[in-house]
Amino acid sequence: MFERLKAMLVKEFIQTFRDPRMRLVLFILPAVQTVIFGYAVNMDVRNIPTAVIDRDNSPASRDLLASLFASGYFHQTARLADERQVSRLLDSGEVRVAIVINHGLAETLGRGGTATVQALLDGTDSNTAGVILGYLARFAEARNLQLVSQQAARGGGLPSAAVRLEGRAWFNPDLASPPFYVPAVIANILFIITMLLSAMAVVREKEIGTIEQVIVTPIRKFEFILGKTLPFVLIGYGNVFLISLVGWLVFRVPVRGSIGLLILATGLFLMSSLGSGLFISTISQTQQQAMMSAFFVIFLAMLLSGFAFPVANMPLPVQWLTMVNPVRWFMEIIRGLYLKGVGLTILWRQCGMLLVIGLVVLGTAVARFRKTVG
Numbered sequence: 001m002f003e004r005l006k007a008m009l010v011k012e013f014i015q016t017f018r019d020p021r022m023r024l025v026l027f028i029l030p031a032v033q034t035v036i037f038g039y040a041v042n043m044d045v046r047n048i049p050t051a052v053i054d055r056d057n058s059p060a061s062r063d064l065l066a067s068l069f070a071s072g073y074f075h076q077t078a079r080l081a082d083e084r085q086v087s088r089l090l091d092s093g094e095v096r097v098a099i100v101i102n103h104g105l106a107e108t109l110g111r112g113g114t115a116t117v118q119a120l121l122d123g124t125d126s127n128t129a130g131v132i133l134g135y136l137a138r139f140a141e142a143r144n145l146q147l148v149s150q151q152a153a154r155g156g157g158l159p160s161a162a163v164r165l166e167g168r169a170w171f172n173p174d175l176a177s178p179p180f181y182v183p184a185v186i187a188n189i190l191f192i193i194t195m196l197l198s199a200m201a202v203v204r205e206k207e208i209g210t211i212e213q214v215i216v217t218p219i220r221k222f223e224f225i226l227g228k229t230l231p232f233v234l235i236g237y238g239n240v241f242l243i244s245l246v247g248w249l250v251f252r253v254p255v256r257g258s259i260g261l262l263i264l265a266t267g268l269f270l271m272s273s274l275g276s277g278l279f280i281s282t283i284s285q286t287q288q289q290a291m292m293s294a295f296f297v298i299f300l301a302m303l304l305s306g307f308a309f310p311v312a313n314m315p316l317p318v319q320w321l322t323m324v325n326p327v328r329w330f331m332e333i334i335r336g337l338y339l340k341g342v343g344l345t346i347l348w349r350q351c352g353m354l355l356v357i358g359l360v361v362l363g364t365a366v367a368r369f370r371k372t373v374g
Contacts, residue, residue, distance in 0.1 A: 030189045030239050034182065034246045045131045046118075051078040051089055051098040058106035065099070065115070067143065073135045083120070089316050090122050097121045097132055109147065171339045176252040183338040184307045186243045187330045190266070191273045192298055194236045197292040198277030201228045202369070203287050225366060227276045247338075265333045265351060271358025272326035279365035301327040326361075330352045344358030 050069075068074055077095055080086060100118040100316040108115040119136055123129045132366050172179050240262070247253040255262060276297060285292035304311075304318065305327040311319055322328045329350040336342045336350075344351065 030193070030243055031246045031347060034185050034243045035250055045128055045135075046073055047075045048073060048097060048132060048135075049077040049095045050074045051080050051086055051095040052076055053080050053082065053086070053098065053100045055103050056101050056105040060106035060109055061101045064105075064143065065103070068099070068139060070133075086120055087312075090120070093122070095122075096128065097136075104176040108175045150296055171349050178247075179253050179339055180335070182243075182247040182251050182253045183334045184305075185247075185333055186240055187269070187305070187327055187334055188302055188307060189243060190236055190239055190269065191301060191327050191330075193239060193278075194232050194273045195272060195277040195298060196294050197232045197235070197290065198229060198274045199280040200287055201278065202281035203284050206285065207287060209352055221369065222366075225278065225369060229278065233244070233267075233270050235272075237266060253338060255337055256339070257337035258343055260336055260344070261344055261347070262334070263331060264355065265337075265347075268351060268354035268358055269326055269330040271362050272354065275362030275365045277356060279368055280363065282365065284366045301325050305326065305331050307331060323353070324357060326357045329357070 015047070048213060054065065058255075065076075069076055074097070078085075078089060081101070083098075086095075086100075089095045090098070100120065101117070102116070105115045105117070106227050116135040117140075119133075121129045244255060245341055248255075276295060280293045282295070284293060303309075304314075304322045304325050306322075307327075311322050311328065314322070333347050333350045335356075336347050340346075
């Protein structure tokens with residue numbers, strides 16, 4: 001048995017790594033994709049092109065604008081006279097927001113009143129617009145606290161009703177994007193590579209005409225399946241190690257949780273990804289059919305994984321559909337390990353779901369393989 005399995009493994013490794021381009025795809029591209037994802041998929045917004053209409057033109061308004069642009073989030077690109085010019089700049093995309101300060105700001109603040117500053121935003125990208133509004137809200141809150149403190153100092157006492165809210169984000173204090181997205185890249189790339197490789201496994205044998213030769217050999221069917229999938233398991237673990245290393249070296253995103261749990265969860269996830277690819281390979285007659293079917297499954301799995309869109313925000317029927325998506329559970333596990341450093345006592349449900357899905361998918365693929373090839 002071991003000799004037959006060894007021969008099968010050697011054959012599969014030779015077949016997989018025979019093409020130098022395949023080595024590039026399996027080991028270099030995942031590292032490059034991790035870097036690209038870490039920098040490109042970034043919800044942080046800085047140096048926002050900003051137009052200014054300052055009708056008050058007072059020391060108070062100038063000080064307000066100076067504080068706004070000193071934050072580093074906003075960059076003044078135009079100073080305008082009226083709102084008609086704002087429309088043109090927003091239409092062309094030259095600015096993302098326009099700050100309008102009307103007459104009487106200094107006078108209103110001087111008598112302790114509340115002055116209004118208007119922000120006109122480009123809402124075509126709702127996510128970016130929401131981030132900009134969040135920046136402006138935090139800036140306004142900080143500015144209000146500063147004004148209250150100055151007024152209290154001039155009056156010789158503290159204001160009677162001053163409430164200050166201090167927010168603190170756990171696990172990702174700076175609310176940076178790379179710690180959130182880089183771990184998710186591991187799940188996506190691992191699913192894509194291992195599923196595509198296993199989807200091509202049996203189909204490639206059919207196309208080149210060697211499947212009949214394999215069938216007439218003494219090798220058993222479970223040995224054939226194990227020989228076909230075990231190399232991809234090793235490749236999958238290699239990719240996890242490589243992407244984790246790149247995430248730590250480039251983005252300073254370490255694994256805070258248990259390495260052993262990461263290895264265990266990866267193994268459970270590979271049962272589903274390899275099983276899905278193996279099932280596709282048994283129902284496809286050509287590699288083109290297998291690839292198209294695999295990309296359809298990959299697209300749905302990534303879309304419903306919570307990678308970019310929170311599962312809780314999806315309609316209830318779609319949330320039920322995500323229950324059978326292994327990428328969703330592995331995404332939760334890997335983010336828990338990287339960001340929170342939690343263990344199996346927290347992630348047992350996700351691991352259990354991966355185990356159940358993996359057994360069902362892999363078992364179905366093996367049963368289908370027996371019917372079509374046997």
